[in-house]
Every structure is written in structure tokens, then in C-alpha cells.
Amino acid sequence: MLKNYLASMAIVFSMSLFAQDYFPKNDGVHTVNKNYTAITNAKLFVTPTQIIENGTLLIQDGKVVATGSSVSIPKNSIIIDVEGKSIYPSFIDVFSSFGIEVPNASSASSRRSRQYDASRTGYYWNDHIMPEKHATDAFNYNTKEATELLKAGFGVVNTHIPDGIVRGTGVLIALNNEQGNQYRIIDENSGQYSSFSKSITSQQAYPTSLMGSMALLRQVFIDADWYAGGHIDTKDLSLEAFNDNKNLIQFFDAGSRANIMRADKVGDAYGVQYVMLGGGDEYERVADIKASQAKLILPLNFPDAYDVEDPFLSSALTLGDMKAWNQRPSNPKILSENDIIFAFTTHSSKSLKEFRENLLKVIEAGLSKEKALEALTMIPAQLLGKEQLIGSLEKGHLANFIVTSGDIFDKKTTIYENWVQGNKTTFEDINKKDIKGDYKVTLANENYSMSISGELSKPKIEVKQGEQKLNANLTYKDDWVNIAIASKDSTKQEFIRITALTEKDRVLRGKYILPNGSEFPLKITAEEKEAEDSKSETETKDTNILLPITYPNKAYGFAEIPRAETMLFKNATVWTNEKDGILENTDVLIKDGKISKIGKNLSNGKATVIDATGKHLTAGIIDEHSHIAAAAINEAGQNSSAEVTIEDVINETDVNIYRNLAGGVTSIQILHGSANPIGGRSAIIKLKWGESADNLIYDNTPKFIKFALGENVKQSNWSGGRFPQTRMGVEQVYIDYFTRAKEYDALKKSGKPYKTDLELEVLAEILNKERFISCHSYVQSEINMLMKVAEKFNFNINTFTHILEGYKVADKMVEHGVGGSTFSDWWAYKFEVNDAIPYNASIMHNAGVTVAINSDDAEMSRRLNQEAAKTIKYGGVSEEDAWKFVTLNPAKLLHLDDRVGSIKVGKDADVVLWSHNPLSIYAKAEKTIIEGVTYFDIEQDKKMREAIKTEKNQLINMMLQSKNKGDKTQPVKKKEHKHLHCDSIENEI
Structure with a gap:
């Protein structure tokens, strides 16, 4: 009776839903359903913390009318008794692409050559900026x-077009299979989406790098503000949309802990607090994440254990990758x-099944069920911003809820129904009794074990007699269970049949029939296994130990970020690099991070x-x-990338930091590459292994930028159609940009309104002698050319780096400064290095040039002490001067010699203790200290190596256990660490 009644009411209800109120109603009799639906006797999760036992949920017109343990049920109510069942609010996915066809890249990525020409007129100059896009225009509801x-x-998804750096607005959709978009769309402008990834359909080359994306985003904010002020006469629909969307919630597809911090830096500069899509590694720097005040959206896509049975292959695994498998489920x-x-999202989950499995993993890893819900x-x-409408079952909220057999976070729980806007989708018959479980049964004096599993509507059975598995079939319909168990003797076609009616609490009552037709009464009850399950979980946790987080969270990481100490070095040979020269049997006191x-x-x-x-x-x-x-390293999309900065893309986890410390290196200038004549700005950092990216950067760091000459910038070494293509063209790039920068600077200083241009701002700093140039160079003709261009615009080049033909122009370099x-x-x-000679450094030095030996290479930088020593062999440079080539002289070139580069009272305590003369091939850095903090210690390094072996073996054992339990594994693939150089071009972002 109840089923027939519900069916008839659903028909009446649907008549009122498939037409909007203002549509004409002239095709028959129309009835508006004003009935209530009362779902009673449920364990009702109104919110994760407000739980009502034996509660009632009253809904009408797709909304919650009341919840409670003593709700007054109106007479015109359909009453559904769900005794023993639980009701939860339906879930919400805040970062989805549901109903959106992902744009097809076709061959766009291989055809990206245009530097500025956008494919659209009336929009922003860069195709990757598309705030005017609306997900509603691309949305098609996909019922399946x-x-x-x-x-x-x-029950609700927030979907958007996952393409571009600024992607436009999303749309909030109720998963209502019964009604049209006029009911489903909760908010047609649910937020604006951004990312660091360019559009996969555009042919525009710029940006080619992460730092280029960051610079472009900054310029968009500036341009939109200028446009809003009425300073641009022409129409720009992109900037208009960007300004219109400013008051929307701002979502950012970051995808990693590092990118969260980068996006937050951009947002903070322009007063935007992004809601960030994370990457699952936020736990590695949780204090930094918290300080950003970002709210996160977390994908649940944890790495599988590696298949480590082959010892040779497993040796290729890094500790960092292995720890990620162990630690990531604990991130929430x-x-x-x-x-x-x-919040959680299904984004990047391979399947909803995987999402569910990983959701249970995070709870097993310690996240409370309340927080998970x-x-x-x-x-x-x-x-x-929809907490008054969705997310709970409080009065006035949408009637979005799921009806379950029990705890939603129990893997055995069945979801019977999901109601959205009062419309029910049924997956299992709510009145069907759950017979899943393990049973012990005695049939004709023989003991059997039966395990029933699978879906409620399609259960499957496994029967054993002792250790022997028997063939068995099960059917379950209208509360009747029929089981046929084959004989132990496979040659006999004999079966024991069971027919039983299901009762409460997984009780089966009926009879069994032997092969000879004899019948016997039967009553069996599923076994309770809570204690055994609990024990199993405890044992699992004991074997799968959560490894501690280190800084950085990989090999050679510190258990705690090291702190400064007061240290006294006794009886050392001290290379001061000052007028005192080399001091024998001398003491040096380090205190408060300084040489005291x-x-x-x-x-x-x-x-x-x-x-x-x-x-x-x-x-x-x-x-x-x-x-x-x-x-x-390179932003190669334009012939000038002065707007980008390496400071945006520092990777503080690069193991080469630690390796450089082991070679006595304490400071480096990370230069932009040489893909273009005017490159990006530098990052000058101290190698504070374990600190965050921002904490590596020098305080009040001098401002530097990379320029480049020669083969790379005219694209001799890779294909490209961008200007310039010749060395003559390179000179014209400089003249053009500095002419424009001079005009820009004059306008800025005039007091008249002007639009900030990040690129020209940097070039104006050069003209005003506020920023220094380090220029990639080889050939003497180009070296002369750039000095003349600089003198024409009244500034000096600070450093020619590489400069392997410097010996030809040393006198002119001295004159230029x-x-x-x-x-x-x-x-x-x-080719352009053919005239290089090993006497280059000594010739320039003898001519009066401030000379440094650099690496431009992750391997060479670990032995710069030996590179400096070569200048003694090639040119007879003194030991003290040779040592200055890698200490005091680069400090002078970087305008840091008042802080580092020599051992002098008051300078930063950036010192190295060597086992031998530092210019000797036998010299080992025993301690490398930065501002009084020991970041490398040769004895501690030995202990770390042993600890790494121990941790890897521990993880290998855990992974083997995981595989033995039947968990998925992934093959070991050796990751080659890519060493970046001047000409390294990153993959498309």
C-alpha cells in the first residue's frame, strides 16, 4: 500500500515541478502538491555535531521544514518510517568540472608561437586570461x-571550466535528476576561478613558466584597476568581467603546498584571499599554510605503495616519495x-570508488568522523557562502540528504537513497534487510562457515567446510534467502539447499533440505565481529607507523629546524679575506648569528x-x-621578461642545497636563464636547508636582473619564430626597451596619472641605478655592444657572467666598471665558446677587473673551491686572491660584501670549517654555518645516512605488508633529477 501511495504522489508532485510558475497552464488540470514528507525514527545528523536519535525530518517543497525528536507532523504528510537507519546531509563538492566538456587542446600546445596577438578582439591581450567565461554557457547536465x-x-557540485589562468565563473548545481536547470542551478556565478596553468587551446606562447603566470596575474590586477578608473577608452570585456567578478568567492587551483604559498603571495598583494585547491602535501609546512589564512579544498588521491620486492629497483626510490605514501593520508x-x-573534493580522484576508499583512509589515519563530515x-x-541553504538539515535548508544503513564512514554501510531538493534517487530498497555478514551453521552434523558480502540488492556468498571452499549460489528476493551448497565431493552432483526468511539483526529463519530430501528447521544469526575488527585495526596501526615530518620532508631533512648557537672555534687557520690575510692558530667567536x-x-x-x-x-x-x-629558470614567451622574478619560484626542498652546503657554499644568486635578451629578476639566497622558501632570501636583498647575449637569445639552439633572430636584433631590443622605459619613468615622475607596467618598472629601476644587471655573455663584440648601450642610457652593467672572452676586453671592462x-x-x-682559455680569470684579475668563479651547474657548485684553485695553475694567481674569487669577490659583485665574503667582526657568521687548505683537492667541508646555524656537519651527515637507510627499510617492510594484504601497488620508476641551466626551457604550464 505504501509503495503504491508514494508512486501516485510522485506523479502528482512531478506535474507541478516540470513547469515554472509563470509558464502558461492551459493543457489540462493542474494540481499543486502541498503535502509534507515526514521521515521518522532516524538517527538524524542535522549537523556533524547535532545528532538526534529517533529523530524526524519534515520536508516540503524541496526544503527542510523541521528536525527534531518530537516534531509535530501535519495531517497532510507522507510518513516514512526508517527505524534503525541514519540520515546525513548530502555531500557537496566545491571544486568540480561536472557537466563541463573539458576543452580539446588539439595541436595548440605545439603551435604556441604568437607573442602578443590574442585570437579574440575586444578582450584582454592574453588569451589565457578569460574572466568573461561562464560555466553556465558550457554546462550540460549529465544524468549518468x-x-x-x-x-x-x-547532492551539490560547484563546477567550472578547468582551462586557463583566469577561468571565469563557476556554477553551483544541485544533482536533481527529476527537474530542469531552472531548479538545479543554485548560483549561476558561484565564484571566480584562477590557476597558474595556461589555456590548453590558445596559441599564445606567453607565459611559458610558473613565474610568468604569477607576473601575468599581477599585471591583470593592475590593468583591471586602471580600467575601472576609466583610463582606457577601448572596450575590454575581459577586464570588465574581472572587475565584475571581484566580489565573488575567489577559487584558486594551486595543486601543491608550494603553489598555495605562491598564490597567496599574489592574492595578498591585491587584497584577495583565495580558497585554494591543495595538493595533499600541506602537512609538510603546516605553520606556513596556517599563516596564509587560506581555506583549502583537498583532493583525496594518495599514492599507492611501491612494489619493492625487487631490491635493485627499490634502491632507486627516494625517501621523499616513500614518505609521501606513508604520510599523505594524515594530511587532513x-x-x-x-x-x-x-573541504574535500573528488577532483583528481581516478574514480568515486577511489575517493571513498581514500576518505576511509584519512579517518583510519586519525581524522575524526565529525571533521570528515x-x-x-x-x-x-x-x-x-551558502551555509544558510545547503550543508546541513536545519530548517530552511534544501532537502538534500542521504539515507544509510548506519555510519556513513563504515565501509559496510549501504546508501539506500539520496534526496536532492526533495527528489529521491533510490539505490537500494530501504525496506530490504541487510543480510551481509559471517555465519556459522551446522547442517546434518557438519559445520560450515558462510560469508555474505557485496551490494544489498546483489549479495554474493562464500561457503567453506573447514579450509575447503565449496561452490555455492545465493538468491535474495522479497526477504527470502535461497542458498544452494554443492557437495564436498566434486564428482557428486549433490546440493544442500537452504531457504529462510530474513528477520531483524541479520537473523535467517527457515529450513535446510539435504540431497535425499530430508528437511530440518534452521535458524542462524550473523556473528558480531566488533572486537575482532578493533583488534585488527590496532594491529594495522602498530605495523604502519607514521614517520615523522622533517624539514625538508625528505632525505637529509632535520627533525627540527636548526637554531643559531654561540660557537667558539679554537686554534684555526683563519682565512680572513681582509688586510690581516691568513691568521694561524686563531680563535673566532660566533654569537647572535654574527662574527663577534x-x-x-x-x-x-x-x-x-x-x-x-x-x-x-x-x-x-x-x-x-x-x-x-x-x-x-626561463620565461621564454617574450623577448623581455623583466616582470618575472626567480623569488617566486624558489624550491627550498632541492637536495642540491644540501649538496652545496657539503661543498662549503653558503650563498648563491639564482639567475633567470638566457632564453631572451632581457630576462627575469634574480633571487639571492642563503642555503638555509630546512627553512621555507621566503626565509632563504636575503633581507633587503640587492636588486638584480639577468640579461643575455649570443646564441641562446637569438634562438640558435632551439626553433622559434620570436624576435630577435640575429645579434643585431638583440641590440635593437635593448635600445627599444630602454627608450620606452625612459619615457615611462619620465611620465611616472611627472605626477600625471600612469598605468603601472611591471616590466617597465623594473627597467626604470635600471635607469635609476636601483637595479643591477648580470649579463650572460661570450663574444667580445656583444660585450662591447652592451656596454655602449648602457653608457648611452647612463647606467653601467654590473657583471658579465660566463664572459669567456673577457680576456680580450678586460681593459674596457675596467673602464666601464x-x-x-x-x-x-x-x-x-x-660554437661561441671556441675562443675560451683557462687564463681568462687571471688576465681579467691582473687588469683590475673584480673576478669571480661561478658554477652555472649543480655539480660544479659543489666544488667551487677546486675551481678557484685552477686559477693558481692557470695564471699564477695567489692563494688568497684565488680564494676571494669564490668568496669576497662574488660578494662584491652582488653588493653584499658589507655582510658576507670575509671573516670580519660584525659580518654575518657564514663560515666553513675545512679539514685541509680549502684550495686542496683533499679539503672537506666539516661544518658549514650560516648566521650561526650549522646546516651541514660531516659527522651528523654520517648519522643521517644511516637514518635514511633505516627509514627506507622501515617503509619497504610496510609496503611489503601492504602488498600482502592485497592493496594496490605501483611500479618503481626512477626519477631523474633535472639539473637546470641557462638554456633550460620548462615544459608548458
């Missing part, structure tokens, strides 16, 4: 996909413990005393030209 989401518990728990707000309901509603005292017989009661007898203490090595510790940072003996690795 919606049903899968409903089956997984979702750690964020929760630090009061960081987050919040992350699926209330938090996404809050992030969307230099002398003999020093004492300090609080200092850690280090016996340096027979050892050498020097200033730390400084590499003027490096490309380590960066996530990008430019330094030279070179290689010791590189030669003939490309």
Missing part, C-alpha cells in the same frame, strides 16, 4: 554522471589539529667550543651564477 555522484553521497588530520579549514557538508557550504671576536685565547662560557687545530676556517663560498633551488664572473676552464661546449 550525476547518478554516480548521488550514489557516492553527493594534521590540518584539523592546526585549526585549518578544509564537516569537510563534506558544512565547510564546503561555508566556502561557497677574532683573536687568540678567546673564551666564552656559553659557547660550544670547537677544536679547529690543524683545520682552516673561511668565509662561506658564494656562487654568483646558479640555477639550483628553483622550480623554473663592470665585473666578470666566469668559468675556470670550460671550453668549446658550443
